[in-house]
Amino acid sequence: MSNRARAGLVALAVVVVAVAFVALRPGDSGNKSDDTGQKTSQTESTGAKGPTATAPSAPAPPLDVTLKGGAPVGGVKSLKVKKGDMVRLQVRTDEKVDQLHLHGYDIEKEARASKPANFAFKASIEGVFELESHTAEHAGRESLMARLVVEPR
């Protein structure tokens, strides 16, 4: 193979990949699912309703987490919202008092058996953020109560 042919082959491969990448980029139309194996299910909700659902600051449905005996009922959940959503999150507990900390946004609230904690804020940062109970942490128990997943619009 001549040097020119080699260079041509490489250039061709780059072009093909680049073109296909650009063509396929917007949204997850399901046509790549063979390649992605076990990853498909968890990301469907990320891409599927991507381009259309974009009313800015639309009020998201209220999220709630219930803690029983210091652990989240139903396991550690991922609470999904879109960037820019107004998030309302309610945390109930059966402890006397539970110190809660939402990382990244750095909001601290107290939940009591008598009065749940209410978080209300705008989801301005994309990423995954942990909701921790400092009360559980100090007691030497698992402190992760839920994850807030803020996806790009």
Added chain:
Amino acid sequence: MIVIAHGIVGRSDLPIPAWLFGWAAALVLVVSFVALAVLWPQPRLQDGGFRALPTGLSRVLTSRVVEVICGAIGVGLLFLVVYSGLSGLQVATANFAPNFVFVVFWVGLVPVSALLGDVFRAFNPWRALGRTVAWISQTAAREPLPAPLTYPERLGYLPAAVGLFAFTALELVSSSGSEPENVAIATLVYSAVTFVAMALYGVEAWVSRGEAFSVYFGLFARLSPWVRRGGRLGLRKPLSGLAAFEALPGSALVLAVMIGTVTFDGAGEGPVWTRISPRLADAFRSLGLSPEKALEAAFFVGLCLGVALIYGFYRLGVGGAASVGGGFSPRQLSRTFVHTLVPIATAYVMAHYLTFLLYQGQAMRFLVSNPLGRDGTDIFGTAGQSINYGVIGATSAWYYQVALVVAGHVAALILAHDRALVTYDQPRLAVRSQYWMLVVMVGFTSLALWLLAQSNT
């Protein structure tokens, strides 16, 4: 914080979406096969080539004055880490020590080394202190000091592998590893061990092989075109620094620790590990450990598994390559090809810690003004600043991460190909050995993509 993975992290990445994962995986395969078809038939990287910088500039940069200043800065930072860790506020996010050690030093120096060369060598506080002590005692003794012991050949990089593993265990396994006081104590312990080893084997011998961070950053620095040779600074061919790497016993283990610990850190946030770890912790608890210790034990097992997985997979590929003939043992081939893992390790570290560095690195802006985290301290007037989470969005982070992984893959393929050409005298064997190396590379790269795709779900 019991769910460990850096006590200083405020935000973690969104997993890359399925379509991007699919495309990246496809891209990796296309690149690999194109590479097999078109890579050069003659070795090109084995002689580095060297273009020296102008003598004046070179002389300034390598002068004794610059050396002393850099060393002093390194020593100053070492003291600041210990001091703020011991006497500052015991909150990981508000104290200079953990942020500097885990963000600026451990992660931040990786891209700096890969771009600019072995910067850490100039700032290495242990080397600077060791050389100072040697110089003082030499001057005081007025006669040559007794020669240090010969560094045992078979130790190779093993002490460095152990040191790196211990550091990552502090970061990823210990539930209190990012507490400022513990960071300071670990720093002191490591310094003591380093000084003893330097006293035994000599400063340069220990720095070049046994000192974990010199070895770690030195490997990344081999990616850089910048090099110091014979007292002069200059440029070498890209990647030729890695081709010139001399493998010693333990090289593969160092790389396995580098890749395996990142693998565990990535997988540790994902569903597979979050399902396994409570059961593992329960098993340890039934052996009589406290809940906290049981979880640490489970994470320790996970970290070991991560390293073992990477090491095992590499040895499997090397064993396969040995089976094609040519008269090489797997051990020989392991050392022959181990440098090809460096770009992969770089891609793992950079892709996994990219946003961690970009976000948490900003904490330095307020921590330099208030390293101890005390109310009212504001040395440079920046103590009130905060982390701007707008510097990079989730979507652009995905592209950078995937680009880094693919670039690492390509660099590794090129290095392995070039090395095979000089290793095998028959081109046919060289190509057949490369099928095995290709499997190893594709495996590592797919694992990197998978880690990016599954974290935090």
